[in-house]
Amino acid sequence: MDIDWQPLCELIRQHESFVLTSHCRADCDAVGSELALAQILEALGKKVIIANGDAVPEHIGFIDPDGRVRVLHESVQPAEISAAAVLIVVDTSAWVQLGPMAEVVRGFPGQRVVIDHHVGQDDLGALTFKDETASATGRLILELGEALGVTITSAMATPLFAAIATDTGWFRFSSVQEKTFLALSRLVGAGADPPAIFSALYEQHSLARLYLRARILEHVVADVGGRLLSTYVTQQDFRDTGAQSTDTEDAINILHTVAGSEVAVLFVELSENVTKVSLRSRTDFDVREIAARFGGGGHRAASGVSYAGPLSSAQQEVLDAIRSALAP
Ligand SMILES: [Mn+2]
Incomplete structure (x- = not known):
């Protein structure tokens, strides 16, 4: 499915001031899309503000070296946002993901636009440009820039490459298409430097994160003949490692490096009575169905639960549910 960008190109040509926003707890696709789109619009002489509901997470701070992303009620006020002609939401079409920005988007008096690749959406009262088959919003922003006739600079290409690279798990997810690589090729041609981006993304972690990873590996338990692997x-x-809760990111994927593993589960004790449960399947086994039983959600292959109870009961209940579903 190819998006017809002409209506948006026309809208952009007709207006002078833009606000860009995206989902809270932003990832590289969110921030990378915002930063590249801001520069594309500025290349056309437009005025652009980027305003998010919360700050860019520290671990992807490299993507915004000039600190262009402003935070609602901290570095940008609602009045300044409402004064713009067009508000563009990228990489989400769900009210709940906008966090504190949702209220500002709802009350925005000008034209609203959504550019996104997620399946399913709320009605944001916006002109919507969506390709659910796209591996990242970043690819859509590149296409929009090209449709507008803007020369893609390396300062645009770098955040867009990071956007696509991270949303595809460095080009290995099933969402990857020929189009993905063609877009990446153009971004590298425009100056994106893949080894530098890889290093910034994956080779700048803290020693504490590595120590935490050791604990996570130490705690791995195999069940149902190795089809179910879990850890916590x-x-x-x-406390022992000095790591933070964000340092558990990606850890669950190590479990699926083992032959024969079908379902992987990571339990994170957030407090005495809150346990975060992450579930991953690499077969037809539907982990969303398991997550839904405990009030969680997500996708068939990747789901999560915020379990209201201690770690030990979360482990017992969730693992029991998976065991009986896997080997009835
Ligand atoms: Mn995305």
């Missing part, structure tokens, strides 16, 4: 992190592990 306790508050004590965080």
Whole structure:
């Protein structure tokens, strides 16, 4: 499915001031899309503000070296946002993901636009440009820039490359298409430097994160003949290693490096009575169905639950549910 960008190109040509926003707890696709789109619009002489509901997470701070992303009620006020002619939401079409920005988007008096690749959406009262088959919003922003006739600079190409690289798990997810690589090729041609981006993304972690990873590996348990692998992190592990809760990101994927593993589960003790449960499937087994039983959600292959109870009961209940579903 190819998006017809002409209506948006026309809208952009007709207006002078733009606000860009995206989802809270932003990832590289969110921020990378915002930063590249801001520069594309500025290349056309437009005025652009980027305003998010919360700050760019520290671990992807490299993507915004000039600190262009402003935070609502901290570095940008609602009045300044409402004064713009057009508000563009990228990489989400869900009210709940906008966090504190949702209210500002709802009350925005000008034209609203959504550019996104997520399946399903709320009605944001916006002109919507969506390709659910796109591996990242970043690819859509590149296409829009090209449709507008803007020369893609390396300062645009770098955040867009990071956007696509991270949303595809460095080009290995099933969402990757020929189009993905063609877009990446143009971005590298425009000056994106893949080794530098890889290093900034994956080779700048803290020693504490590595120590936490050791704990996570130490705690791995195989069940149902190795088809179910699970592990956990306790508050004590965080204290001992000095790691933070964001340091558990990606850890679950190590479990699926083992032959024969079908379902992987990571339990994170956030407090005495809150346990975060992450579930991953690499077969037809539907982990969303398991997550839904405990009030969670997500996708068939990747879901999560915020379990209201101690780590030990979360482990017992969730693992029991998976065991009986896997080997009835
Ligand atoms: Mn995305």
